[in-house]
Amino acid sequence: xxxxxxxxxxxxxxxxxxxxxxKAMDGSGPALLLAPPGPEGARMVSTLAPLAAAGVPAGTxxxxxxxxxTGAPKGVRIxxxxxxxxxxxTHDHLGGPGQWLLAxxxxxxxxxxxVLRSRAAGLEPVVLDTSGGFRPEAFAAAxxxxxxxxxxxxxxxxxxxxLLDARTDLTALDAILLGGxxxxxxxxxxxxxxxxxxxxxxxxxxxCGGCVYDGLPLDRVGVRxxxxxxxxxxxxxxxxxxxxxxxxxxxxxxxxxxxxxxDQDGAGVLTVLGRADDVILSGGVNVPAQSVEQVLxxxxxxxxxxxxxxxxxxxxxxxxxxxxxxxxxxxxxxELRDLVGDRLGKAWAxxxxxxVEAFPSLPSGKVDRKALRALVQARDEGxxx
Numbered sequence: 001x002x003x004x005x006x007x008x009x010x011x012x013x014x015x016x017x018x019x020x021x022x023k024a025m026d027g028s029g030p031a032l033l034l035a036p037p038g039p040e041g042a043r044m045v046s047t048l049a050p051l052a053a054a055g056v057p058a059g060t061x062x063x064x065x066x067x068x069x070t071g072a073p074k075g076v077r078i079x080x081x082x083x084x085x086x087x088x089x090t091h092d093h094l095g096g097p098g099q100w101l102l103a104x105x106x107x108x109x110x111x112x113x114x115v116l117r118s119r120a121a122g123l124e125p126v127v128l129d130t131s132g133g134f135r136p137e138a139f140a141a142a143x144x145x146x147x148x149x150x151x152x153x154x155x156x157x158x159x160x161x162x163l164l165d166a167r168t169d170l171t172a173l174d175a176i177l178l179g180g181x182x183x184x185x186x187x188x189x190x191x192x193x194x195x196x197x198x199x200x201x202x203x204x205x206x207x208c209g210g211c212v213y214d215g216l217p218l219d220r221v222g223v224r225x226x227x228x229x230x231x232x233x234x235x236x237x238x239x240x241x242x243x244x245x246x247x248x249x250x251x252x253x254x255x256x257x258x259x260x261x262x263d264q265d266g267a268g269v270l271t272v273l274g275r276a277d278d279v280i281l282s283g284g285v286n287v288p289a290q291s292v293e294q295v296l297x298x299x300x301x302x303x304x305x306x307x308x309x310x311x312x313x314x315x316x317x318x319x320x321x322x323x324x325x326x327x328x329x330x331x332x333x334x335e336l337r338d339l340v341g342d343r344l345g346k347a348w349a350x351x352x353x354x355x356v357e358a359f360p361s362l363p364s365g366k367v368d369r370k371a372l373r374a375l376v377q378a379r380d381e382g383x384x385x
Contacts, residue, residue: 004055005030006063006243008045010037011107014129016115018106024061025080025116031060033075034107041107048075051244063243064109066205075243076109076205085236086113086208087120089218094175094199097121099148101173103128103139103155109209110154110180123148134159136166143172156180157187158304160198170196177201179210181366182274182290184297202272206252208237215269223260223270230276231258257288278369280309280317285347287319292350295343296321301331306359307350308373310380320376321350322359330355354379 007030011018023029033048035041044065052075056063061080065073090113091097100118102125104111118125128134128142139159143151154177155163161184163170170176170191178188179201191198201210211221211233221235232253241247257273274290281287289307296305303326309317321336330353337349360371 004058004060006033006049006052006056006060007031008033008035008049010035010041011105012037013105013131014127016102016106016118016125016127018112018115021062021115025083027061027080031056031062031077033063034112035065036105036107044073047073048243051075056243057240057247060240062112064107064112064205074245077240077243078205078208079240082208082237082239083113083116084120085220086211086218087117089221089237090117090177090210090213091121093213093218094150094152096150097123098150098152098174099123099146100125101128101139101142101146101151101153102126103130103134103142103153103159105130109205113209114154117152121148134162136163136168139163140168143170146172150174152177154179154201157183160187160191164190164194167194170194173197175199177210177213179203182293182297185294186298202270203233203237204254206239206248206254207233208239211235211237212270215271216267217270223268225258225260226253228276229257229259229273230254231256231270231272280307280319282309282312282317282319282351283315283347285345287348289319291344292319292321292340292348295340296323296336296350299331299336299339301326301329304359306367306369306372308369308376310352310373310376312351315351318351319348320352320354322354322356322372322376324358325355352376352380 009032011034020029024032035044059079060077062078063075100114102114106112106115126142126146151173152175176198178198188198199213202212203210211218217223224232226232230253232251234251255276257276259271260268263269274288278289279286292307293305302323304324306322308320310320312318333353340349360368362368
């Protein structure tokens with residue numbers, strides 16, 4: 001096989017062993033298409049592998065699929081050089097190499113980075129088997145098995161919330177990288193009160209995962225806001241391009257809205273406002289759904305929340321809060337409207353409240369917003385009949 005071939009590799013949960021990864025990283029073996037096991041991985045491979053029938057461009061080490069949260073997943077072509085720079089820049093930001101706990105699938109970019117950072121540090125990661133779900137008691141046992149002088153983990157917000165709810169001791173960890181989705185308001189402060197050091201990360205598969213930590217870009221990463229308000233990223237962490245598509249050309253323009261403010265030292269600090277395709281146009285006002293979600297997530301009667309737009313004859317779109325109630329009792333809509341109105345303005349306040357037991361999800365675990373919008377619209381049409 002030439003190094004330009006692409007080989008699908010199933011990566012089950014609960015393992016840091018990716019066959020062929022060392023050769024893919026040093027260029028002596030084929031590039032790898034990482035895929036989870038089962039039907040999801042089979043669909044991914046059947047969609048993406050034909051795009052590489054003639055091979056992949058030189059310099060590709062791995063192909064990692066995007067989550068598909070806004071449509072069909074894309075195969076992101078990533079070089080070993082970009083992955084290595086990301087690992088070094090992360091360790092530099094955190095204060096030095098350390099041992100990592102793998103608490104997510106290594107078929108996704110965040111999990112793959114945990115594996116590669118561990119290899120860069122010369123330490124074996126401790127692996128948490130999440131095939132049966134994420135359990136705080138198993139996480140605590142995995143942390144207890146760590147032996148490195150410095151100890152790190154990457155988590156998504158839902159995982160951290162479960163750990164805090166279970167009163168899990170997080171003080172043995174030198175840093176918790178938190179990303180992969182909107183971070184509810186107050187979550188970082190709650191973790192800090194429990195003695196945890198949380199680092200908020202922003203990035204995507206196309207940037208080798210997190211490349212902006214606590215609003216500040218990692219070494220040699222550049223961030224700007226386009227004329228359309230979108231976050232654009234440059235630097236050595238950029239992937240080459242999409243499988244079957246053109247090269248990125250030195251800059252990746254995300255689908256996220258953002259702003260950059262100067263801190264007291266004159267450094268530009270990035271704030272992500274939400275996805276451009278999740279902006280609700282209500283009464284002529286652009287309402288980023290993520291910003292509203294972050295405010296509502298701090299309400300004690302809400303266990304989880306997603307905000308979507310629903311067609312409305314008066315407002316164009318109505319802001320709708322879809323919530324999983326905490327303890328079974330639905331929160332009061334008027335109270336939620338006051339909460340959002342006081343923080344963000346009355347135009348951003350939800351005009352309707354829908355309660356569900358759980359959100360429809362994509363194979364990646366992220367909320368299927370398209371399905372949720374359809375559910376909300378169907379409910380509204382049913383009530384008007």
